[in-house]
Amino acid sequence: MKFYYLFLSIVLFNFHSLVLLGQVSQQDPLTPLSFARQDSFYSEALNENRKMNIYLPESFxxxxxxxxxxVLLLxxxxxxxxxxxxxxHLSSVERMPETIVVSILDMSYVPTVHTNGSTFWPTEKLADxxxxxxxxxxKEELFPYLKSKYRANDFRIIMGLSFTSVYVHHTFVNEPGLFDAHIAIASGDILGMGYKEGERFIDLIAGEVKNHPGRKNYLYVTSADGDGGGNSPEIGENLMELDSILSPLESENFKYISKLFPDEGHYDVALPALIEAxxxxxxxxxxxxxxxxxxxxPGNAMHNIDKYYERLSKKYGFRILPRAERWNxxxxxxxxGPYLIKQKRxxxxxxxxxxxxxxxxxxxxSFYDLAKAYENDNQIEKAVVTLSKAYELSRxxxxxGSEQYLDHLEKLKKNADKQ
Structure with missing residues (x-):
């Protein structure tokens, strides 16, 4: 049953994408919903035009x-x-920060690796x-572009699945600091591969963690047990070996998960694995x-909230702000704010x-809520100025609802004249 709902959700998301990209007929009575965009620019480094799909937080x-x-780079x-x-969803219920998702449309730049006898990939090498x-x-184009155009900060997550997870492991080993978190899904087989014959990412990853104990990073590696069963037992063996090596190395700076995911298939595992990661x-x-x-x-309410998010900001290395608005x-x-006012604060x-x-x-x-608070506190002039701003923004x-703001504003102005 859960696969049915997963399939249904993907179908609905893809149907929405058709609407967003203008592929639904203009005569169709449906109203387009905008939750993503496609952007592109010319890359000097790659000598080609690069396209990407971008999801921005709703409140952007x-x-x-x-x-x-x-930024989550997919x-x-x-x-x-x-x-x-x-x-x-997770950011809307404050289980993670609001995050930009950037999806690479053409990920052909995967480093060459030797498969070392993988039964899942019956070839000598992957990619070229x-x-x-x-x-x-x-480094020089995409991330600066996202920073200047979309207010991206320097906390970055990379996510690859199956073949593209090779690049996830590559950046963990060879590009320290480029990403703060590495998510490699359907990747247990990749752990047994390396740049040279007989070399393994298991050992390269372990060496990187051992040699840089102060490096702050998150690593998530998994494969479905449907892949790591009788036909390709090395997948589960690789994941368990990495887990046993990294277990004594886990610290406040380095967190990891390396596991065979139960009751899932090769790509089915993407959803539950992402949530866990x-x-x-x-x-x-x-x-x-x-x-x-x-x-x-004890203490001032706003100060207490600021302290909470200052501590979180210090841990993650970027400024995290309290949520002014959240649904339900x-x-x-x-x-x-209104809660405190009712408490006589x-x-x-x-x-x-x-x-x-x-x-x-x-x-x-936001301006309307503040105007009502000023009015209830008999700060009528401030209420008038603030409600005027709410009205202008609404227009x-x-x-x-703009006219409701206007009606309330006229009443406030009369009260101000009386004072």
């Missing part, structure tokens, strides 16, 4: 420029909709490419902040709603 255009985003575009959907131009493209990189106990618990601790959740500033509640406006300067709702964005 509403929030302030202080918001920057990690080497298998076939899984773009699935990965984007998982990232969207020099990966260095592609790596140069990432992201949970390793972003543990729930750290990311699922309970805002009411935080503000009810009390773990957001826009609801914690009016100044603290207003301070939090003022922060909402700073974080979401293009959101009429600019052509949102429904």
């Amino acid at each position: 255009h509403e929030v302030s420029d202080d918001h920057t985003y990690p 080497l298998e575009d076939e899984f773009f909709y699935m990965v984007s959907g998982v990232v969207k 490419q020099n990966p260095d131009p592609f790596t140069k493209h990432l 992201l949970g390793m990189v972003f543990p729930k106990k750290e990311w699922f902040a309970r805002y009411r618990n935080i503000v009810n601790q 959740s009390g773990n957001r500033l826009s609801l914690i 009016v100044a603290e509640g207003i301070e939090i709603l003022e922060r909402c406006v700073e974080l979401r300067p293009n959101s009429p709702d 600019q964005l052509k949102l429904p």
Whole structure:
């Protein structure tokens, strides 16, 4: 049954993609939904035009420029909709940061490796490419481009499946610092391969971890037990061997999972493995902040929230901001502000709603919530200015409800005149 739902979700994502890319007839009555885009630019390093699919967080255009985003680089575009959907959901429930997903449409720059007698790949070698131009493209072109155009930060995750996971292992071994987390799915067979005959990624990875104990990184490697069964037993053996070598090397700086995933097939494993990998990189106990618990601790409410995210920012190396808005959740500033006001902590509640406006300067709702707080605190002039901004934004964005803002604004102005 779970495979049926997985298949259905992929079908729906792909149907949405047809709408997004304009492949549904203009006479079709359906309304397009935008959750992704396709971008391209010319690469000097590769001497070719490079296309990529990009998923941006839904609030990208509403929030302030202080918001920057990690990048998940996906080497298998076939899984773009699935990965984007998982990232969207997990970030929406604050189980991970809002993240940009970039899917490479043409990943042909996989380094040549010897298969060392793999029964899963009955060839002497895989690929026949020099990966260095592609790596140069990432370092000097793609990542700077994402930073300048999409506010990407320097926390990066790479994800490959099956064949493309070769490049994931390659960057772990040869490009330290290029990625903070490496996710290699359907990759147990690749662990037994290497650049030279008889050389193995198992030993190369282990050597990299042993030689650089202070290197901060996350490594996730798995294959389905459907692959590592009787026909290709080396897949499971490779994963278990890597696990036994890395186990004593795990530390605060280095976290890993190397396992044979139960009850899954070669590509079926992509969904549950991705969820597990992201949970390793972003543990729930750290990311699922309970805002009411935080503000009810001793001290100023906004200060307590800031301290929580400053600690998280220090761990991950980029600025992580509290969520001003979230769907159907009390773990957001826009609801914690009114909560504090009801608790007679009016100044603290207003301070939090003022922060909402700073974080979401293009959101009429943020200005409206703050205007109501000012009005209830009898700060009528501030309420008028703030509600005027909500009204103007609503008109600019052509949102429904602008006239309700206007009606409320006229009443406020009359109250201000009376004062």
